[in-house]
Amino acid sequence: MALNDILKHMPSINDAYNDFKACEELSFANLTQNKVLSVPPYCNPVENLAKLQEGNSDVKIHFDHGTTTLGFIYQGGVVMAVDSRATGGQYIGSQSVRKVVEINDLLLGTLAGGAADCTYWYRVLTSECRLYELRNKKKISLAAATKIMNNIIYSYKNSGLSMGMILAGGDMNQVSLYYLDSDGTRTTGKVFSVGSGSIFALGVLDSGYKWDLKDEDAYELGRRSIYHATHRDAYSGGTVRVYHVKKDGWNLISEEDCLNLHRRYQAEKNN
Numbered sequence: 001m002a003l004n005d006i007l008k009h010m011p012s013i014n015d016a017y018n019d020f021k022a023c024e025e026l027s028f029a030n031l032t033q034n035k036v037l038s039v040p041p042y043c044n045p046v047e048n049l050a051k052l053q054e055g056n057s058d059v060k061i062h063f064d065h066g067t068t069t070l071g072f073i074y075q076g077g078v079v080m081a082v083d084s085r086a087t088g089g090q091y092i093g094s095q096s097v098r099k100v101v102e103i104n105d106l107l108l109g110t111l112a113g114g115a116a117d118c119t120y121w122y123r124v125l126t127s128e129c130r131l132y133e134l135r136n137k138k139k140i141s142l143a144a145a146t147k148i149m150n151n152i153i154y155s156y157k158n159s160g161l162s163m164g165m166i167l168a169g170g171d172m173n174q175v176s177l178y179y180l181d182s183d184g185t186r187t188t189g190k191v192f193s194v195g196s197g198s199i200f201a202l203g204v205l206d207s208g209y210k211w212d213l214k215d216e217d218a219y220e221l222g223r224r225s226i227y228h229a230t231h232r233d234a235y236s237g238g239t240v241r242v243y244h245v246k247k248d249g250w251n252l253i254s255e256e257d258c259l260n261l262h263r264r265y266q267a268e269k270n271n
Contacts, residue, residue: 066085066086066087066195066196066197066233066234066235066236067082067083067085067086067099067111067112067113067194067195067196067197067235067236068082068083068193068194068195068196068197068198068200068201068226068229068230068233068236069081069082069083069099069110069111069112069164069166069193069194069195069198070082070166070191070192070193070194070198070201070202070205070222070225070226071110071166071168071177071191071192071193072177072190072191072192072205072209072218072221072222073175073176073177073190073191074209074210074211074212074213074218075211075212075213076213076214076215076218076244076246077175077244077245077246077247078168078175078176078177078244078245079218079219079221079222079242079243079244079245080100080108080110080166080168080222080242080243080245081222081223081225081226081240081241081242081243082099082100082110082111082226082240082241083099083197083226083229083230083236083237083238083239083240083241083258084096084097084098084099084237084238084239084240084241085097085230085235085236085237085238086115087235090234092237094238095237095238095239096238096239097111097115097238098241099111099112099241100241100243101122101126102250103122103125103126103129103145103167103169104126104129104130104133104139104140105249105250106139106142106169106170106248106249106250107129107140107142107145107167107168107169107170108167108168108169108243108245108250109122109125109165109166109167109168110165110166110167110194111165112163112164112165112166112194112195113161113162113163113164113181113182113194114161114162114163117161117162117163117182118163118165121149121152121153121161121163122165124152125145125148125149125152128145128148129145129148132144141171142167142168142169142170142171142176142178143171143176143178145167145169146167146178146180146186147186149165149167149180150180150184150186153180153181153182153184154184156182157182157183157184161182162182163180163181163182164179164180164181164182164194164195165179165180165181165194166178166179166192166194167179167180168245168250169245169250170245170246170247170248170249173247174247175245175246175247176188177189177190177192179192179194181194191205191209193205193225195229195236196233196235196236197226197229197230197232197233197235197236198229200228200229200231200232200233201225201226201228201229202225203228204221204224204225204228205221205225208221208224208225209221215244218244219242219244219253219254222242223240223242223254223256223261224265226240227240227258227261227262227265230258231258231262237258238257238258239255239256239257239258240254240255240256240257240258240261241254241255242254
């Protein structure tokens, strides 16, 4: 009954909007008093989002991104590290976002960009990987999983998606690392970092990365890289999570608050 009451007062999008003109019946100031449902003030949001971002309309939509994620390959596998802060512009929306998606027991992916886009499409990818496993009686390879994701992203290219993904996992008896984004990029490599704090994380990674790192040194390099990004980038913060990906699966290594890491590193510096 409640849904029916809302739908009675809900204006038709096509009738209410014409070429980005705001609907006079809608008021975004006080939804309860006006008894109408807020909808985007333009028709066909997928088609017109690019125009709005370019500023060709009275309606302006600006995306503010904030996060830091990284992944790198070394002789012991792949280390992936992320922060946990989600922001809306200059405001902190959450300090406890899990930015590593556990696709299955072999594959991991990281979230960077629009939270809704990343979360939704990772759910789609997880479903596709599970369907592949049910049909073929075996785990999907990382290369195939990234190709599925890339095909989906490319079909929505220039439609307003905001995603930057790092995926890692066992692939043909070896560990691989891929980077994908909403522009349709799909590439493999040894070191990737995505997000507003990635420039700071890459500075630390470049100074300490080498192929023959020991496991503990690799964990510390990933942890320290994310910490320095959270220390210098206001849009990154919260908890630093470190994962280790091997051919036979992945493990969560540590979850530590940035403040505790700051105190530890300051104590080491003072000593």
